[in-house]
Amino acid sequence: MRATLIYGAGDIRVEDVPDPRVQEPTDAVVRVLRSCICGSDLWPYGSMPVTEQGERIGHEFLGVVEDVGSEVSGLKAGDIVVAPFAYADNTCRFCAEGLHTSCPRGGFWAANGVDGGQGEAVRVPWAQGTLVKLPVGEDSALLPSLLSLSDVLPTGHHCAVTAGVGPHTSVTVIGDGAVGLSAVLASRRLGAERILLMGRHTDRTGLGREFGATDVITERGEQGVEQIRELTGGEGTQAVLECVGTRQALETAFGVARDGGAVSRVGVPQYTEGPIGFEVFRRNIALTGGVAPARAYIEELMPDVLDGTIEPGRVFDRTIGLEEVPDGYRAMAGREALKVLIRP
């Protein structure tokens, strides 16, 4: 089959790779109907050292079950399914607590002999626990929104949930990428009253407003912090959803957090040390978030996607075929596209 590999920064190739097949009795093989490129894929695309053999890439997909191992029940060939961005057995204690990303038998796509999502098919470990059936057909117009259940929507939701967003919460969302916009949508869905979105791309912040942002702040850094403080009576907001991952975004986040509030982060940290000294302590600001256990949230979020209450798939503003994936990376890295949908 064809699949996407990364050979180093800026070097994405679509190549022939072995067809996936059931290897363990708990595996399934899924033919990919839709995949996409993630903002987090842009980190290796920006900085990965050159490799000889290349590495598979992509971690968001939905598709059709083609084969299942002997120990997989509840799934059969022909089922339409979505995969969260990490696989997990869904039976261990961590999974039972909703922390599927810490499942001892779980792992991430495109590593350790497991296929990536940006290809024609994927061998899915622990398929029964990992995959969630979708009550739609292969030609459903909902596929883009359902694909968002793989990562961006539950990631935005996780960010909001661990920050304690609920009715009457004031929220700042830092970052107008697909995860930031999904965090806006998730906050609105959870009842947040006021949602301040920090971003400077007007097409993106425009979608952010449609997703529920009440204010858009185009300034960054100190000036952005000042503007948020002005808009909130000097206090900042109770929840701050950091959807970028840079040190500067984290500093901004602490700057706009209200005393006693929470900074929740879901952008993959591009830093090893953070500014959590006396000032954050004095103000009782919590740091929450982390890699989202997407699997834990899919059943909760899916009904709102199916009935059209939310349309998270609107973050996709470009659709390409598998052979065009290198162009898709260029478009996202160049900020020409917000999020690129792949139809293999």
Added chain:
Amino acid sequence: MRATLIYGAGDIRVEDVPDPRVQEPTDAVVRVLRSCICGSDLWPYGSMPVTEQGERIGHEFLGVVEDVGSEVSGLKAGDIVVAPFAYADNTCRFCAEGLHTSCPRGGFWAANGVDGGQGEAVRVPWAQGTLVKLPVGEDSALLPSLLSLSDVLPTGHHCAVTAGVGPHTSVTVIGDGAVGLSAVLASRRLGAERILLMGRHTDRTGLGREFGATDVITERGEQGVEQIRELTGGEGTQAVLECVGTRQALETAFGVARDGGAVSRVGVPQYTEGPIGFEVFRRNIALTGGVAPARAYIEELMPDVLDGTIEPGRVFDRTIGLEEVPDGYRAMAGREALKVLIRP
């Protein structure tokens, strides 16, 4: 009156200072019955630069109301009261949310013209909001335990609460000082099943066991982390209460936290940057805690002190008069005393 001043590292003096008097209609003057020395007082005692004029010190006290301003209701001369370690109006939005340490009209003792607690009397700003009446007499045997309501008990409680400690929680407490032992007591009170105390002073960890610690770990750093992991099936504990404030203690805290758990800190941070990079993110470990809004917890904790359910005053292992305060500091800094009670 006589009061304690610090002139620099290692230089504590008891001197004559002006008698406090009501200055604002919201003030009260309290004659101190009991005060004490805090572990956090040892930070300036260890490192404060030399000053010409000295600074007042001490932030824990209970005493007798001697005078109240015209706008203070509910308090009168003769009332026995305890003061939290920060004063606050108890009427603003932050106070209403239980975050009295962020009260815009609040502040800390021994700063900005407000008396310290280690003296014969204190002018109390926002007295009606700050002080809590105690239903005991001047000679009550409960005074040491009631004095702990000023700081160490609510600080340990805040640490446990913001870490999410409840029934069935597994807890590690880092630090066998008075706050660490109070955190053990608070965790036990909140129903924690297993409480692992990290400390190496056997007299202190002995009291920790009486307060509810189920295990004592005497190793520090990497070895301590390994020991906690061995004791918890490799997972660590859901709640980690960091009651020291050093960078090393924080690193240990993240090391022993279970995935999805919380590191809560109440030791005043002696660092400006912390290790909150990818690993903490991947494991979804939250950082909570902060300076404890002691005032918010006093009414909740007091009944258990009054009826003897808990005896937090057992952390006091030495009692001195006001003139002996310099010796008290020496004893605490030299780890000869766990916590020193002052009877002015």
